[in-house]
Amino acid sequence: MxxxxxxSLLIVLxxxxxxINYLYxxxxxxxxxxxxxxxxxxxxxxxxxxxxxLGMADIVRATVLEIxxxxxxxxxxxxxxxxxxxxHVKLGDLRREWLPVVLMATLGIALSTVIVGYAFSWFTGMxxxxxxxxxxxxxxxxxxxxxxxxxxxxxxxxLETKIxxxxxxxxxxxxxxxxxxxxxxxxHGDDHGSGLAGAAQLFFQEAIGGAVLGIVLGWLTxxxxxxxxxxxxxxxxxxxxxxxxxxxxVWLHVSAPIMAVCAGLLIGDVGTKYGMSETTRQHVDGFxxxxxxxxxxxxFLMIGVEVFAVAFSFDALTAGVAAIFIALLGRFAAVAVPxxxxxxxxxxxxxxxxxxxxxxxxxxxxxxxxLSLPDGDWKxxxxxxxxxxxxxxxxxxxxxxxxxxxxxxxxxxxxS
Numbered sequence: 001m002x003x004x005x006x007x008s009l010l011i012v013l014x015x016x017x018x019x020i021n022y023l024y025x026x027x028x029x030x031x032x033x034x035x036x037x038x039x040x041x042x043x044x045x046x047x048x049x050x051x052x053x054l055g056m057a058d059i060v061r062a063t064v065l066e067i068x069x070x071x072x073x074x075x076x077x078x079x080x081x082x083x084x085x086x087x088h089v090k091l092g093d094l095r096r097e098w099l100p101v102v103l104m105a106t107l108g109i110a111l112s113t114v115i116v117g118y119a120f121s122w123f124t125g126m127x128x129x130x131x132x133x134x135x136x137x138x139x140x141x142x143x144x145x146x147x148x149x150x151x152x153x154x155x156x157x158x159l160e161t162k163i164x165x166x167x168x169x170x171x172x173x174x175x176x177x178x179x180x181x182x183x184x185x186x187x188h189g190d191d192h193g194s195g196l197a198g199a200a201q202l203f204f205q206e207a208i209g210g211a212v213l214g215i216v217l218g219w220l221t222x223x224x225x226x227x228x229x230x231x232x233x234x235x236x237x238x239x240x241x242x243x244x245x246x247x248x249x250v251w252l253h254v255s256a257p258i259m260a261v262c263a264g265l266l267i268g269d270v271g272t273k274y275g276m277s278e279t280t281r282q283h284v285d286g287f288x289x290x291x292x293x294x295x296x297x298x299x300f301l302m303i304g305v306e307v308f309a310v311a312f313s314f315d316a317l318t319a320g321v322a323a324i325f326i327a328l329l330g331r332f333a334a335v336a337v338p339x340x341x342x343x344x345x346x347x348x349x350x351x352x353x354x355x356x357x358x359x360x361x362x363x364x365x366x367x368x369x370x371l372s373l374p375d376g377d378w379k380x381x382x383x384x385x386x387x388x389x390x391x392x393x394x395x396x397x398x399x400x401x402x403x404x405x406x407x408x409x410x411x412x413x414x415x416s
Contacts, residue, residue: 006067013037014297029293030300031398037304038391061308069302069309070371073364077295079246079260083238084292085143086168086264087272087285093161094265100162100342104356105169108334109177112139116323116330120385123322126378129185134382136181137370138327138389139334140174142363143167159349163356171365172258176206178369186374210255214262217245221263222271231280235287238267299364303390306367310387311380319381320388327389331360351408359401362393 014033017040021032041060048057094101117135121128143164180203221241225234245263249256272281310316335356339348370386373379 009063010067010298010301011294014294014301017301018297027399030296031394033297034300034304034391034394037301038307041305041307057308060305064305064308067302069306069364070368072302073299073368074372075250077299078365078368079256080242080291081295081299082143082168082171082257082260083242083246083264084288084295085164086261087268087288089161089164089168089265089268091265091269093157094165097158097161097165099346100338101165101169103338103341104162104166104334105173108166108338109136109139109170109173111337112327112330112334113174113177113181115333116326119326119329120319120323123326124319124381126381127185129181130378130382133178133181133185133373134323134370134385135330136174136178137366137382138323138362138386139177139330140171140362140365141167141331141360142365142393143171156349159352159355162352163359166356167360168261169258172210172255172261173207175257175365175369176203176255179206182373186376205253206255207258209252210249210258211262213249213252213254214245214259214264215266217241217248217259218263218266218271221267222275225271225275225280229277229280231277231283234276234280235284238284238288241267300394303364303367303394306371306387309371310384312384313380316381316384317388320385323385323389324392327362327393328357332357335360351405355401355405355408358397358404360393361397361401362390364390366390 017033017036018029020036021027021029025032025035027035044056044060048054113132113135115135116138117128117132120126120134121131124131126134183202218241221237225237228234228237241263242260245259246256249259272284276284332353336353339353342348366386367383367390370379370383373382
């Protein structure tokens, strides 16, 4: 199948599964599409067991593997999703919460990576360095899922900004940490650097370089848009920034996710305030909300059908169930420690620790990173564990976090 046929198939299935969810399941759109995709996948597998001569599972599996989920997300969809999410986070709100956001997206990711890595290594016997790679890919929260949850919960603005800001930035930071650890664990793989010096250089090159590139491109785009009053052209320019900036970041070997977030934040705040007319603001906002919803639906569909790439051995599934609790422990540390450090100096909204722990949903980037690992003895186990954690996170945590957040987040303000 060529790329147009694959894209057409994904859009058709996303629309069909979305309609089934809307008419019968009535779940939140993205989660509903994921559930329907999972049910359809398991249905195909079950039919194959009943009638082996059909060979449908093998046909679907071949099609799924042809999609190249990792490349599609990391080199295409992720930039648009992060840019769209960042557009709706205001710099003024983020400035007031910058310290918790930075600590959770840096110290939090580091703590979660170490805790998950050590615990997973102890449970499975996996070499520690490879287990740390697993810790790095499962630690970032998914901004697509998290930002969707925020729309359904009536949270204090400070808490909403912490959750949104952290989910956007820890995605980029987690990706950089993953690249560093892959370079250490698989030194003969891609050019991720070698040794601790190379790892440190890579981290700063990716993280700082991505932020600088995003700010520079966002500022240049803003200066151009100030001189234009044509909403169709300005929408096209923002699309060019998201697409072109992401690919430029990949070519320059700096963090493309961080670039997309920084550019989106600048355009979403400074650009909309000083560089767009009211008509342009409405069209840009509507366009990127629609892009966000469509890509969100396709992404969750792809997560659902990736079940065909997972190894269903007893040991792998056992490790996956254990990884759920290990990932939650890592997430708790990633939230609780920065809050404990800052608590003497500032107040926090009620329920911030349990809300942000349970609301740290995992998503497509974790699956994509697991699929991108070099082939080896431990890759099937890592992929299965990652998939189990992501499915649990999206379905169980995703369906319960809104009522939990609404209940805890509206209680009287007390120290967390």
